[in-house]
Amino acid sequence: MKQAGFQTRLLLTYSLFIAILTASFSAVYFVIRISETDKRVFEDLRYRVERMSDQLDTVLTTMDYATTDTLSLAEFIPSMTTLAYFDREDEQYKPDILNALKYIEGSIYRYSLIRDFYRVAVYTPALDFYSNNFLSYPVKSDVKKWVSDNPRLERCRELSGRMYFMPKYQDPWDTKNNTDVFGIIRAVVDFQEGNTTGYIEIQNSYSVIERMFDASDELEIHTIVTTPDGDTLYKSAETSSNARRIIFREPYRTSIVSQYTGIRIELSRDRWNGLSSTANTIWIFFTVSMAVLAVSLLAVRFFTLQLTHPIRQLKNHVDRIELGSSPSSANLESPHDEIEALDFALTHLQNRLNEALRRER
DSSP: OOOOHHHHHHHHHHHHHHHHHHHHHHHHHHHHHHHHHHHHHHHHHHHHHHHHHHHHHHHHHHHHHHHHHTTTEEEHHHHHHHHSSSSSTEEEEEEEOOOHHHHHHHHHHGGOOOOOOOOOEEEEEOOOEESSSSOOOOOHHHHHHHHHHOOOHHHHTTTSSSSSEEEEEEEOTTTTTTEEEEEEEEEEEETTTEEEEEEEEEEEEEHHHHHHHHOOOOEEEEEEOOOTTOOOEEEEOOOOOTTTSSSSSSSSSEEEOOOOOOOOOEEEEEEHHHHHHHHHHHHHHHHHHHHHHHHHHHHHHHHHHHHHHHHHHHHHHHOOOOEEEEEEEEOOOSSSHHHHHHHHHHEEEEEHHHHHHHHHO
């Protein structure tokens, strides 16, 4: 089997060396860049989820303060108790009932000047209703429909005066506009008897939640917010599916649970999308590496030709030499001194052989 020539072996050896070197550097660069990008994207998600949690806590703290502030009024709970227990048909109680209604009305109307909320409402099982939102006021039938057999109010009663958070729902007191709201409710409890005498409901427009948790579509961040009871407060649109991918299928994911409300916020981001900028950089690096490899291979081919061409000329010259012929140089035009020295040595060898032949004759 004919062996590969010197030029071919040199070219293959150099090509293999450069290819291994390029692949090694590319692999190390790839791992480092992926690790740095993973860390950066995760830190960004962590910052976002903490900021969202702080914003939600600020909104809910303000809403909850309105309920506790109202409950702390000196005559609020006694007025609610009066409405719950006094016989409204009995003439002797009518002044007390009237004063209780006026006091509750006044305690709610003071929020008419504070536009932090969509609605502040107080209502009772006896269908009394007061709200600071004058643009929409329910009729008795709407109040009865909401108060009767409402699982949310039943859950509120179970909490015995603690805050109950209600995710997205339509404002039951504005049946014409179907306004989406979220809110908190506290049951007003008669602590002597342990009975629920009414409810305080604070509403805010659901658009507040949408603005709070909306993330850039370009980042493909998926957001899901759930209450302690497992209800969904907010869920963004699903991002592109990555089920068919071989690599980077598991998304970035982080979550936080509010210590104040117990609401859980989870953010996830498609990993391929997060690595897109790094992937572009890696492709550029790979392309440049391949270009360098190609240029280096052309360069080594050029230099091997420069090296082997005079050697081939010298070989052809030696093949033409016969005993007794006049010594002559191959007249090599080589930039390598070693090649010229070899040509001179061969010429000198030919001259010595010829002298030896002459002496024998």
